[in-house]
Amino acid sequence: MSKHAMKTLTCLLTAAVIGLGIAGHAAAAAPAAPGQTLAQRGAYLARVGDCVACHSAPGKPAFAGGLPIDSGLGVLYSTNITPDKEHGIGKYTEQQFADAVRKGVRADGTHLYPAMPYTSYAKVSDEDIKALYAYFQTGVQASAYAPPESKMGFPFNQRWGMVFWNFFFADNKPFKPQPGWSPQVRNGAYLVEGLGHCSTCHTPRGFAINEKASNSGEAKFLAGGELNGWPVPSLRGLPRWDLAAIVDYLQTGRNKNSAVAGEMTAVVQHSTSQMTTADLNDIAAYLKALPPAPAREAAVKPQGREATVKKLSAAVDLTLGERLYLDNCSACHFVTGKGATRVFPELDGASVVNAENPTALLHVMLAGARTPSTDKAPSVLVMPGFGKRLSDGEAAALASFLRQGWGNTAAAVSEKDVAKVRARIDAK
Known part of the structure; x- marks a missing residue:
């Protein structure tokens, strides 16, 4: 292969688009609470997935899309996921909804860019997909707003080419707990690996903007890295924080050691602060159960x-x-x-x-x-x-x-x- 051809293929892979199919998703999340409808359970899961953060733009209806996302390769605009039948997902069947969430494929067959974290959502159980579908079809106000078209330059606008990226980099496997996990750690892992899509920011990325690890069994998973030039800390083990500090941080944006800043501010505001204390405790137990990432070598001797x-x-x-x-x-x-x-x-x-x-x-x-x-x-x-x-x-x-x-x-x-x-x- 020529150098030019290799460069073109690398560019195609870097744009990252289509997800592969998955099957046999084992249920992992807690069932709906007594008296809670399927749509109410879906509303909670949408909070866990922080769907509103990307699919809502200032001055526009909730979930109507239109939020500009600078991918570094062009500007993407989030889609309308309200039940509007023309501009939203009102005509989607449950299977088409599942394919969009877990495979990154819209009802018309168009592949989504992985700014939509379908590589993480691939681990969402069938039961939770059903609840999410019920919420977005019956619990969200329909909006006829039509978001702008995404503006990706050539070759990144050639979505078909991203089949290659998925072949090499996308992990389409359902959630799989590690041996020895307690039910608490298992649920925390399911939430973090799946709807929480924490690895999107906290796992280091490779040359093709691919995550270098896809599950808890890999040492680089949640080991930190950089996102848009910002350093992102490791979540493995969190040796300086105890369980209560982790829950406190996710629930309030502050704890005895630290306070939230940057992109994590919106995550706390729209997602983790809305989660149950039980689920946050499970997440904390899971993060503490992970072996810590190797400490970075000191660049200088401290003053003391x-x-x-x-x-x-x-x-x-x-x-x-x-x-x-x-x-x-x-x-x-x-x-x-x-x-x-x-x-x-x-x-x-x-x-x-x-x-x-x-x-x-x-x-x-x-x-x-x-x-x-x-x-x-x-x-x-x-x-x-x-x-x-x-x-x-x-x-x-x-x-x-x-x-x-x-x-x-x-x-x-x-x-x-x-x-x-x-x-x-x-x-x-």
Whole structure:
């Protein structure tokens, strides 16, 4: 094969489209609660799958689609999944609905792009598909809104070519529990691997934008990576968090160690905060049961917790980064870097601070962050952005201190790193 032909095939594979068929889905999720209708069960499952986040655009009806998604290969627009018979899925049979959800194939035979996480939804049981179908046909208000057509350039608009991507990379196997799992861990795994589609963000990807692992039995599954330039932490084992901290974070967007930021904010607001405590406990038990991913090798020697606290407390012979920390950060995060439980996140040991890629840290520093308002934590906590106060050089110095102070062991940040993140923020 010529170099040009190989490059063309790689491009086709990278666009990622069609899913292969599956059969024999074993039931795994809990049945409907007593007195709960099938459609009500489906409404809950739609929350677990966070369907509203992608299929609802600002100013448009819920589930009517039209949300633009920049794939890096062109702009995709989410589809209308209301029961409208012309622009939605009102004419879909249950089998056609199942094929769209689990195979990525619409009723007219058109293949969906895997921005729709059908590679994860392939693990959804027949019973849960039935409940989802009942909800979207009878529990959602029909909308005649017609979303814009997706705009993918050649060759990525050649959806037929994605058969090859699926052949090499798509895992169409139904959910399979690992030996020795308790019923609690099994249910947590089913929710995470399937409707929760957590691997979409938290599993590293290969050259063809393919997930490098597809189930809990593989060491790279949920082992972290990058998404749109942001570092995404590993969920395996979560050694710094206990079960209660995991549930707290998913239910409220904050816990004793951390607070949510970035894309996870919407996940908590629209999905995990709406889940039952029982299901969240099962998810926590499952994540804790996973063997932790290997720790990243330290990029630098840490300054040391005692040394950092002593120097900041004395406020003598400070570096620029240390001075900026005292002036801008210490009132909330304190000289210990420990913050305040459930209010100001820890900086000492935080994954966002120690990530090899500093993008997320710099984004929060420059643009700030807000926790979502949830039923169990209705108050919104705001981290102000310091982009207008700090120059690129100052932000780099502050970030470098954060990444090497206390017990943190990440590499220093350059002005160029800050300038790139600032440009992305300004572009939005």
